[in-house]
Amino acid sequence: MQSWTEGYVAEVDYTHGFYRELAPTHLNYVLLCKGLQAPPLDRAFTYCELGCGQGNTTNLLAAANPQGDFYATDFNPSHIVHAQTLAREIGLKNIHFFDDSFQDFADRAELPDFDFITLHGVFSWISPENRQQIVNFIRKKLKVGGVVYLSYNAMPGWSAFLGMRELIQAQVLSQSGQITKRFDLALNFAKAIAEQEAIYFKSQPAALDRLQQISTMSRNYLVHEYCNRHFNPLFHREVVELLDEAKASFLVSAHLGDQMEHFRLQPNQLQTLQTIEDPVLRETLRDVYTNQSFRRDIFGRGTVPLASLAQRDRLDQQTFALTLRSPQIPKEYPCPVATVHLDAEPFKTIIASLSDRPHTMAELAQQLPKLAWRDLHLSLAIAVDGGWAMPVVPQAAVKATRETCHRFNRAIARRALTENKIQLLAAPLVGSGIAVDQTILLFLESMWRKTPGPELAFETYKRMGLKLQKNGETVESDAENLQLLKTSWEQFQSQTGPWLKSLQIL
Template identity: 35%
Template sequence: MDWTAGYVSDIEYTSGFYREQSPAWLNFVCLLNGVEPVALDQPFTYFELGFGRGLTAQLLAGANPMGQFYAADFNPAHVAGARALAREAQLPNLTLLENSFAELAEGQVTLPQFDYITLHGIYSWVTAENRRHIVNFIGRYLKPGGVVYISYNAMPGWAPALPLQRLLVEYADAFPNRSDVQLKGATEFIGQLEAAQAAYMAGNPSLKIRLDSLRTANPHYLVHEYLHKHWQPLFHADVARDLAAAKMSFAGSADLPFAFPTLYLSEERRQLVDKLPHPEMRETLKDYLLNTAFRKDVFVRGAQRIGTQRQSDLLGQVGLTLTVPRADVSLKLKLPMGEADARPDIYNVVLDALAQRPHTLAELARLPGQGVSSVIQIAALMSASSQTAFYFPANARAAGDAAARLNATLSAQTRYSDEHQALCSPLLGCGVSANYVERLFFAAMRQQPADLTPGQLARVAWDIMAPSGRRLQREGVTLEAAEDNLALLTQNAQTFLTITLPLWQSLRVA
């Protein structure tokens, strides 16, 4: 019996953390867009639909001890792996379920009402029937004032690639095998079409990025991105109308820069948008103007609009901290709509203050030449470019025991794999990216807690990684000799001890 409903299940999805799903990020989006957020200083409830490998749910549960987290996936391999990690990390506030969207929507599981419901990517991967189940679940279980995060492949940005996805699926179906093998064969066939100068490829130069990614990206990701039978990029207007059945209204984009239209829309384009009478039409027109291919939408049930004074007061309480060394901060900001050059005379005052210590936005607004509106925009853009991060007062006071256990578990896994590439920050209420070598050093420090020199730390790290056969690379070349690996580990350990570790300590990761 096929229980997959056309959804790829023989290959597990990649492990990833998506910060936009965190309660803190969603609250910040609400505040940027003048909507009353969920209170984080008292117990709250959270549900993730389709959790994949479960890393996002684990990190959020570890970082937010005030929350009760639930997450469901219908793939038993995903559920088994996530439960094993949660057991080892002893996360008492996380419940992982193996259920379909239909089972959840029908109330087959006893659940509370939720303040947050999130789903990453899957809404455009599943059948129309399953999309209805998702909306019914939201309508049944989301509290008034509750927040939904829903990201999805979007039109019109995906339009040129629709024939590409169809061809990949048709070719894969013609040659039954494991999904990654099917994808490999289909990708090779696409390459032959390119070599034959197929007019479809030649006439769509924008396809180059997607064609290149077919050859370089993680096959587990690509299988889930392209081979679902019911894969369908969606227009925002259709998603908004779907969710209207659950009494949801659009609050804003989890891509923070989109809260500032003057950044990405000319006066002429803003006038075109403003002519349209309905918000779903206006938002969809923006996608035509920007050729949007992926959306990160935030909806609220019974959104309470707040005035500018309360908005300023609540945002003023938000903290901001650097997540990279001050010397490494770039004012050429990489944002969803492209690169933007930040003004040094405005940004450097704030960045210099943050180099001394974290500040609230209210404190930053009192710096020379600053004001409330300017520091809010700086916080949003610098955080979007992953050079700062914001946090809420409740997280600054949160206990860190669960986060410490989870980080110990995640770092210990470097003995076996490079699967989960993030650690938990109770200050930020979410995760932070951590590469293999950084997590390896973290594991080594837990194994030998005494102060270690870079050379000593490198030796302990090598003893952890060597039995697995894993080796480092320098400039794309694998280092086979132990002494070469130790030399590179020692070099990296110096950077870790002097730069990475102090940053992690400020974020309460370490």
């Protein structure tokens, strides 16, 4: 009898992350940058996530986009219990979770057709049969004009690591017991083999670097990445051919950096790429130039190109907001062939303006009259790709979203009293989420409870057996831990709080 897991790791739950590329606002902005029409967000829309994991991304997006109707499935029941429990805590009425296989999910009569279908990573972690079921689902349930976000481990970048992964997986499968312990044994085994000057590791130094890198990463994530029986990094062409069966064509990478070719490719590489007309060959060549190991692709069914003037008008009218406080914005935006300095113009003016309030691109253009329109557009795309700015949703949508986002944030802040798994807030202004640390969540909870913030955080951390760090070292004394929290509270009141208000979280 075949296991319901079908070779997929179910013994250990997946991580509690949030993936901003799955947000409809992000997908639509990327498509706008490419000059393509996207499903409108100022009216009701339908959204589906396949392989939703813990459901944090879908729950947050449902809270931040109450005009949407959200559906999600993951065949690990413990993931869905977590997702449904959180949805009930928030009081969401526009979210529906299932623990179905992809085939069973497609057969549900109550499912609508979808404007958005998203998958993060799962496509390369499953069997060929399950991949085909996903293709069948998309063919059956994607609307005309709808889009698919599909991220996956990619070739050729993964080629250097396949031998290392096989060694780890073979060692895991040869042992019995709790899987994270087996993984640690396998990781140490692989390191020992590398130290014996195995020719594989000598010829693939990137694999040796990866061994060291993953040693400090979440075991829950690594078990899913390295221990699933089915693991198949894919070339872009293979994915295009599969999605063609679903009547979905490749549109653009959801990673805005991939559109900035002159920052990623050498001049001679760019010159060669520009001679290639076939879109699949172009993407394949770009992947070879950059040794791509993870792709974030957007596909569509019947997407309509925008006239160039219509695209420009929409970009001019698009409002942007900072999603990091200005002191947290890095000084550089690293690229393979160049480094963009964010402490120089035009970024100094952009950051200063957005620190004051959200601005449209047209408003920013007035403040940078000598900057070409194309360069301003590129600068804002860098800001969004860097994660320190996001496109803002229409004002009417913000008003409708405040209540559901507040309920989401209250639920997450309450959970911070007993666990530190979810460190996210739903931001009404951008229809998406932002990452925060547990201390900020506890300070928010104290504000909503009307209790002293430092004391609540101190008692919570003490119950959890956690201590703060200062200059990379653990602070041992209770008095110093409390003092550090008091200092953080002052910063929260003077800086973090106003920033959260600007995103309409407070």
